[in-house]
Amino acid sequence: MFDWENFRHFLAVARTGTLSGAARSLHVDHATVSRRVAALEAELQVPLVERLPRSCRLTPMGVQVYEQAKAMETSAFAVERLAHASQEPLAGKVVLSAPPVLVTHLLAGRIVDFRAEYPGIQLSVLAQAQQVSLSRREADVALWLVRPKESSSVVRKLGQMPFALYASPDYVAMHRPEDWTFIAYDTQFAEMPQQQWLLEIAGNRTVGCELSDISGHLAAARAGAGVAGLPCFLGDEDPGLVRLEHKGPTFSRDIWLIVHRDLRRSAPVRAVMDFAVNAVTQKPGLRLETLEAEPSP
Secondary structure, three states, X not given: OOOHHHHXXXXXXXXXXXXXXXXXXXXXXXXXXXXXXXXXXXXXXXXXXXXXXXXXXXXXHHHHHHHHHHHHHHHHHHHHHHHHHOOOOOOEEEEEEEOHHHHHHHHHHHHHHHXXXXXXXXXXXXXXXXXXXXXXXXXXXXXXXXXXXOOOEEXXXXXXXXXXXXXXXXXXXXXXXXXXXXXXXOHHHOOOHHHHHHHHHHOOOXXXXXXXXXXXXXXXXXXXXXXXXXXXXXXXXXXXXXXXXXXXXXXXXXXXXXXXXXXXXXXXXXXXXXXXXXXXXXXXOOEEOOOXXXXXX
């Protein structure tokens, strides 16, 4: 019988295309990945990976093994989910993934109440801008700002997060709209919808600074660095900011709740789902939505 850990490391190399990328995704060192892949090749007695100077390429046999290994991984995670879902007591670890803005400014402050109600559940909240795979157990529950595509997931649209322009009162008093400078994201977030919306409104006006997270935008706008595009539930509640009128389109992001269909009946997972739903639906400034046509989580 082959060592599953060797297959797991091989899968990471196949997905990322490099040993270093696989090491980062698995939170191990480069040497461990190389050793595990070599061990799998020795077990199968065939070369699976061509080690190039800056990347890795699967051999023809490696491509075939990769397809089989993905099927093995899917089955392994299915067994794990079924076992997890069968745990009826309100105990155990549940992982919730959400965008950093929701973790920092919406979920974190409510964890104390969740812990008081469910002391047996260890809630692990991951602040992640990127989407995670629930099929691979990268999270048990997720909040996303785009509609998920995994067919194995059950989804519910919870509401919308409207955005508006904000600046400090002093900045507004000292600058005419045509002289505004804007606080934007850096180039790695060029495709982010709120970045494109902000730059469309800015037009030919100056981008004065770039910051990589929404909390930085909030602090910079409060300090008078310029005009920021912020979620209304943040900007409207901040006494150091005022909402600005502007020409151009309005903008909002959808908020989706996602859970794998195998886990939606698990009692601990249901508790975390309720926690996420309540956090969104009870927050002023987030427009609420009715349940969509998908099956209810």
